[in-house]
Amino acid sequence: xxxxxxxxxxxxxxxxxxxxxxxxxxxxxxxxxxxxxxxxxxxxxxxxxxxxxxxxxxxxxxxxxxxxxxxxxxxxxxxxxxxxxxxxxxxxxxxxxxxxxxxxxxxxxxxxxxxxxxxxxxxxxxxxxxxxxxxxxxxxxxxxxxxxxxxxxxxxxxxxxxxxxxxxxxxxxxxxxxxxxxxxxxxxxxxxxxxx
Numbered sequence: 001x002x003x004x005x006x007x008x009x010x011x012x013x014x015x016x017x018x019x020x021x022x023x024x025x026x027x028x029x030x031x032x033x034x035x036x037x038x039x040x041x042x043x044x045x046x047x048x049x050x051x052x053x054x055x056x057x058x059x060x061x062x063x064x065x066x067x068x069x070x071x072x073x074x075x076x077x078x079x080x081x082x083x084x085x086x087x088x089x090x091x092x093x094x095x096x097x098x099x100x101x102x103x104x105x106x107x108x109x110x111x112x113x114x115x116x117x118x119x120x121x122x123x124x125x126x127x128x129x130x131x132x133x134x135x136x137x138x139x140x141x142x143x144x145x146x147x148x149x150x151x152x153x154x155x156x157x158x159x160x161x162x163x164x165x166x167x168x169x170x171x172x173x174x175x176x177x178x179x180x181x182x183x184x185x186x187x188x189x190x191x192x193x194x195x196x
Contacts, residue, residue, distance in 0.1 A: 021165050021168050024165070025156075025159055028152070028155050029174065031155070032089060032149065032155075032177050034152075035148045036085075038145045038149070039145040039146060039149055039180075040082065042138055042145050043082055043102070043142065046135065046142065047079055049131060049135050049138065050075045050105075050109070052131055053071075053112075053131045053132070054072055056122075056125060057112065060121055061122065064115050067115055071112050074107075074108040075105055077101045077105070078104070081097045081102075084098070085098050089178055090177050095178035109135075113132070149180060150180060157177060160176065161176075
């Protein structure tokens with residue numbers, strides 16, 4: 001009888017240990033999904049601000065139609081790429097495509113802001129100044145959200161790779177999540193040339 005009780009106690013300890021590891025993996029997965037949702041909120045805000053920015057700039061930058069169209073095109077591609085990820089950060093190809101399209105959008109916005117320097121009336125426009133400030137704040141929030149996301153992904157990926165969590169992760173199909181990394185597009189790495 002004592003042997004049975006000891007055996008039962010050992011089994012219960014092992015079961016609770018396994019349940020604890022599984023629940024920890026679920027917690028890590030939910031953290032990185034929440035962190036991705038925070039990025040998504042900021043990206044949607046960014047996507048909403050861009051058409052207003054372009055409309056404001058359109059009246060002043062009549063000769064820069066190509067740049068304005070490039071910004072809108074890059075925004076649309078970023079929206080599509082973000083929708084493909086759909087909160088599933090374990091789809092490496094979709095996350096990489098989203099990061100690349102976000103990088104292209106940032107590059108086109110950078111070009112728009114660089115060109116706007118040549119239009120003093122545009123720079124002085126109250127609406128343009130407000131939109132630029134809101135967009136800058138949103139970009140900062142996106143950066144912080146990406147950092148929090150990458151930290152959460154690192155914790156999650158570490159948990160599913162370490163023993164004994166790796167055994168349970170394989171049993172229950174926990175897939176590694178993809179980090180958001182800077183893209184390698186050459187135009188994004190170039191410093192903006194400013195001349196006076």
